[in-house]
Amino acid sequence: MMRDNIEKLYQALGFQRWLAKTHDTESISKARHDKNAAKRIVRKPTAPIEPNVIDANYTSWLNEHPSALASFKGMMSLAKGKRIVVFLDYDGTLSPIVNDPDSAFMSDPMRSAVREVARHFPTAIISGRSRGKVYEFVKLDEVYYAGSHGMDIMGPPRLLKSKYQTKALDEKGNEFTVFQPAQEFLPAIGKMLNELEEETKSIEGVMIEDNRFCISVHYRQVQDEEYGMLEEKVQSVLTRYPRFHLTRGKMVLEIRPSIKWNKGNALEYLLDTLGYAKNTEDVLPVYIGDDRTDEDAFKVLKGRGQGYPIIVSSTPRDTMASYSLYDPSEVLSFLIRLARWGGMSSQ
Numbered sequence: 130m131m132r133d134n135i136e137k138l139y140q141a142l143g144f145q146r147w148l149a150k151t152h153d154t155e156s157i158s159k160a161r162h163d164k165n166a167a168k169r170i171v172r173k174p175t176a177p178i179e180p181n182v183i184d185a186n187y188t189s190w191l192n193e194h195p196s197a198l199a200s201f202k203g204m205m206s207l208a209k210g211k212r213i214v215v216f217l218d219y220d221g222t223l224s225p226i227v228n229d230p231d232s233a234f235m236s237d238p239m240r241s242a243v244r245e246v247a248r249h250f251p252t253a254i255i256s257g258r259s260r261g262k263v264y265e266f267v268k269l270d271e272v273y274y275a276g277s278h279g280m281d282i283m284g285p286p287r288l289l290k291s292k293y294q295t296k297a298l299d300e301k302g303n304e305f306t307v308f309q310p311a312q313e314f315l316p317a318i319g320k321m322l323n324e325l326e327e328e329t330k331s332i333e334g335v336m337i338e339d340n341r342f343c344i345s346v347h348y349r350q351v352q353d354e355e356y357g358m359l360e361e362k363v364q365s366v367l368t369r370y371p372r373f374h375l376t377r378g379k380m381v382l383e384i385r386p387s388i389k390w391n392k393g394n395a396l397e398y399l400l401d402t403l404g405y406a407k408n409t410e411d412v413l414p415v416y417i418g419d420d421r422t423d424e425d426a427f428k429v430l431k432g433r434g435q436g437y438p439i440i441v442s443s444t445p446r447d448t449m450a451s452y453s454l455y456d457p458s459e460v461l462s463f464l465i466r467l468a469r470w471g472g473m474s475s476q
């Protein structure tokens with residue numbers, strides 16, 4: 130009954146949101162992320178979780194992390210006179226999470242919305258994927274790209290004092306800079322990719338993705354019973370590479386060089402190169418992301434005391450984000466409204 134009423138309310142407000150569904154893939158992945166997961170078999174829960182309990186939890190989580198759609202007017206009234214810069218994650222934000230990472234396509238309406246947003250505000254996409262792969266999906270020249278969780282940035286032409294930054298020209302002769310703080314790790318990454326392929330080839334469903342400065346080992350399509358063995362194999366390869374470490378995303382193990390550089394640093398780097406250093410008061414960064422690695426960027430915004438960190442989540446989650454959006458379709462609605470607002474405020 131309560132669920133029906135809330136759904137009706139959301140529909141009346143024009144949201145595409147449907148309240149949380151009965152399956153809970155995130156809790157499966159959380160269980161898999163447990164330290165001891167390698168030593169035991171993790172199975173998917175068989176009994177559905179009581180819908181009203183989920184609704185109640187989600188509704189109370191929404192009080193802490195209000196919908197960026199429902200809060201749009203208030204957010205934008207505080208943005209007047211400020212320079213908005215938009216940062217977007219890719220998977221789970223601009224495209225829905227799907228089984229095959231190579232098929233995580235972005236819809237045409239989403240592409241148009243991002244293009245429109247970029248017409249009004251500097252816009253960057255910061256992803257765990259390789260920069261080239263994100264560009265292949267997004268295909269927009271109007272935005273900046275940061276791949277490999279921010280370790281490969283194609284940003285504005287402004288040069289900062291850094292040995293990792295080089296100038297470059299795109300095909301149209303436009304100047305930009307490339308920032309790659311993990312260059313020295315490339316040979317080791319190449320070797321590790323081969324070893325991971327070899328070690329895990331007997332496990333059905335594993336997919337190893339070369340993200341240039343980091344590696345993703347996907348287990349979404351691996352049998353639950355085989356997950357422990359997979360993690361053991363990945364850990365054993367990693368012991369031969371002490372300058373790398375493992376992080377975890379949505380049904381993916383990610384191997385990254387152990388340097389102090391993440392999506393939060395990438396966000397700061399891009400703001401700096403756009404001319405909005407830390408003490409710039411009239412800048413308002415908006416960051417939208419769905420995964421753990423996006424928390425690094427949320428943390429930076431909290432630290433600056435600036436901007437709008439927005440998490441995309443259909444379940445209650447621990448997060449440093451201030452606002453939320455339910456899923457990529459709500460991201461689309463938010464971007465359309467933001468672009469429209471940008472058009473009106475520039476008149």
Ligand SMILES: O=P(O)(O)OC[C@H]1O[C@H](O[C@H]2O[C@H](CO)[C@@H](O)[C@H](O)[C@H]2O)[C@H](O)[C@@H](O)[C@@H]1O
Nearest residue numbers: 219220226227228230233256257345379380381
């Ligand atoms: O920072 P992001 O742009 O969010 O990238 C994070 C990882 O996203 C991709 O994996 C996730 O999406 C896949 C497609 O929907 C899904 O199959 C997978 O289970 C998810 O973990 C990408 O393939 C990874 O390389 C990125 O690191």
